[in-house]
Amino acid sequence: MSLKNAFVSAGDNLLSRRWGGHSVGVADPYITGYHFIWFDKLPSGLLNAMDSAHPVAGSLDGKNVAQILAATCTGVTPPGGTLNKIEFTGLGGVKWAVPGNLDYGNSVSVKFLEMQGLPITTIMHKWVKAIRDYRTGATEQLSDQDGGKGYSKESYSALMYYWTTAPDAQTIEYFACYDGVFPTKDPADLHASDLESIGKLDIEIEFNVDYVWHEPWVYEKCKTFADSVKGAGATIDGYGNKN
Numbered sequence: 001m002s003l004k005n006a007f008v009s010a011g012d013n014l015l016s017r018r019w020g021g022h023s024v025g026v027a028d029p030y031i032t033g034y035h036f037i038w039f040d041k042l043p044s045g046l047l048n049a050m051d052s053a054h055p056v057a058g059s060l061d062g063k064n065v066a067q068i069l070a071a072t073c074t075g076v077t078p079p080g081g082t083l084n085k086i087e088f089t090g091l092g093g094v095k096w097a098v099p100g101n102l103d104y105g106n107s108v109s110v111k112f113l114e115m116q117g118l119p120i121t122t123i124m125h126k127w128v129k130a131i132r133d134y135r136t137g138a139t140e141q142l143s144d145q146d147g148g149k150g151y152s153k154e155s156y157s158a159l160m161y162y163w164t165t166a167p168d169a170q171t172i173e174y175f176a177c178y179d180g181v182f183p184t185k186d187p188a189d190l191h192a193s194d195l196e197s198i199g200k201l202d203i204e205i206e207f208n209v210d211y212v213w214h215e216p217w218v219y220e221k222c223k224t225f226a227d228s229v230k231g232a233g234a235t236i237d238g239y240g241n242k243n
Contacts, residue, residue, distance in 0.1 A: 045130035079105025163222040180210025
């Protein structure tokens, strides 16, 4: 499989680095701002907490939670890695180095647009509360009673898939799967209000990450999710066709 932008890899246009037009070669720049997320295998502790209706948000089941988080996501900051080096000093102070340890980020930040009814606040509050109850400090909801699986990573963490696309919203460019995901913040402090400040509420949540996967199976999974998003486009197309 050859690189898509063959005009660049061939070493052409080293002088101006101007990649316009279609007759001089194929070299399409990467465009940001086209991204998607999907939370998979949502924890049983969160799903159980969603069983009871909320006086503001109403009833949210597991499928609704994944859809709401995907639909309101406006920004993602993925973790990166730093390969630290070990420096050595030679005669006269000259330096040289070899690779040391790999320090990879263990969190991903996701920004959501809050909606009326406060679904994002409700989801994150109940997720955090299921892990540690803010009144008792214990994990009362994640017990082995009533058929529960007890306190384990499986009962309070999830997978989060993240992928970016070309402006066609289908051609996947970057893809990743984050494992061991759970929120590290209850966004109650973001609900301040001021008469002189009228605007939207963006809720940025930092999620823990245990593993980051970039393997081919992640691409195939993201491709499946991207196809489902494409199907949702038919709903938008039908907005203007209603009688």
